Amino acid sequence: MSLKIPIETSARHVHVCEEDFKKLFGEDAELTYVHELSQPGQYLCKERVTIVGPRGKFENVAILGPYRKETQIELSMTDTRKIGVSGVIRQSGYIDGTPGCSLIGPAGSIELEKGVIVAKRHIHMTPLEASRARVRDNDEVFVITESYERGLIFADVVVRVSPSFKLAMHVDTDEANAFASDVSPTGAILKLFDGQTYSLQQWADEIQSGINR
Ligand SMILES: [Zn+2]
Numbered sequence: 254m255s256l257k258i259p260i261e262t263s264a265r266h267v268h269v270c271e272e273d274f275k276k277l278f279g280e281d282a283e284l285t286y287v288h289e290l291s292q293p294g295q296y297l298c299k300e301r302v303t304i305v306g307p308r309g310k311f312e313n314v315a316i317l318g319p320y321r322k323e324t325q326i327e328l329s330m331t332d333t334r335k336i337g338v339s340g341v342i343r344q345s346g347y348i349d350g351t352p353g354c355s356l357i358g359p360a361g362s363i364e365l366e367k368g369v370i371v372a373k374r375h376i377h378m379t380p381l382e383a384s385r386a387r388v389r390d391n392d393e394v395f396v397i398t399e400s401y402e403r404g405l406i407f408a409d410v411v412v413r414v415s416p417s418f419k420l421a422m423h424v425d426t427d428e429a430n431a432f433a434s435d436v437s438p439t440g441a442i443l444k445l446f447d448g449q450t451y452s453l454q455q456w457a458d459e460i461q462s463g464i465n466r
Contacts, residue, residue, distance in 0.1 A: 256386050258376060260398065260422045260438040261291055262429040265328050267302055267314055267356070268321040268345075273365075277302060277358025284318040291421050292377060294319070304328075305355040306369075308337025323348060324356070326369045329425040333371060343370040344411060374428060375411045376442075377418035386442055390414040393452065395443040396422060398432045405432035406443060408453030 275282065278300055285299035298316040304326060311332065325348055333340035338352040353365040376396070378386070388394060389412070396407045410422065422440055432438070446466065459466065 255441045256378075256382060256420065257439050257441060258396070258420060258422045259291075260424060260429075260434065260440050262434065263327065263372065263423050263425055265304075265311060265314055265326075265332050265426075267304070267316050267327070268325045269316055270322060270324050271320045273324045273356070273363055274300075274316075274320065276361045276363050277356060279360040282360070284316065284320065286318065290317065291419055293417055293419060300358070303357040304336065305357060306333075306336030306338045309335050311336065321346075324363075324365060324368050326354060326356075326365075327372045327425075328369060329427040330371050331427050333369065338369050340371045341369070342373050344373050344375065345370070372423065372425060373411055374407060374409070374422070374424050375413050376420075376422045377413050377415070378420050379416055379418055380414055382420055383412065383414045388412045388414075388442065395445055395453075396440040397443045398440045399435065399438055400432045401435070403431075403433040407440070408456075 274284065287297045287299050289296050296318050298318045300316045301313045302316060304311045304314050325345065330340040336354065338354060341351045343351060348368050348370060351367045352369045353367050354369050356363050356365065383389060392412045394410050394412060396410045398405050398407065407428070
C-alpha cells in the first residue's frame, strides 16, 4: 500500500548544544519556546543567530530546540555557496569532517570547526507506517512528487523510523523549489527494482555502461 507523504520544507536553521547557546546568549539564557514543529518534541525558538562564513553571512537564523549534543547548522546547497563553505550532504547528527563557520549571538560569538551540513533528504515515519510501506530504517527510496508542470522523482531519500516520529518528508529550500512545491505538497514512495533499495548513482553508472534493467 502506498502512503501519501506530506513534504515539508526546512529553511536554514541551527541546532545548538547548551554550552554554545550560553556563549551566544549569556550564562542565564534559556531556549524560548515559540511553537512546536511537525516532529513531536521539536520546536522553534525565539532566539536568532548570525551564521558567518568566509564569503558571507546570514542574519536572523532560527534556532530549533531542544538542545542537541553538538551544534549543527543546516543550510541548502545554495546557502553554502553564498557564505563560501563546502556543501556536505549528511544525515542529521553526523558532523565529523564537515566544514565549520562562526555563529554570532547577542552575548558573544563562537568559532565552530565543524557542524555545517546540507541535510540529506529523508522521510520520518512510525514503525507501523514503515511496515505498511515495506521499508526499514535507513533504507533509501525513490519518492515521486505531486507537482504542477515540474514533477520530480527524488532518489536517495533516506527513511528514518521511530515510534516518536510523525509521517513527513523533509527537503531543503533548493529541493522544494526544484519541484515547484505546492502549498501542501505530497509524495509517494516509488517502488522500482522490485521495491529494493537502489542507488540512483549505481543505476546511472549501469545505464551509461549499457546495462538496462
Ligand atoms: Zn527531518
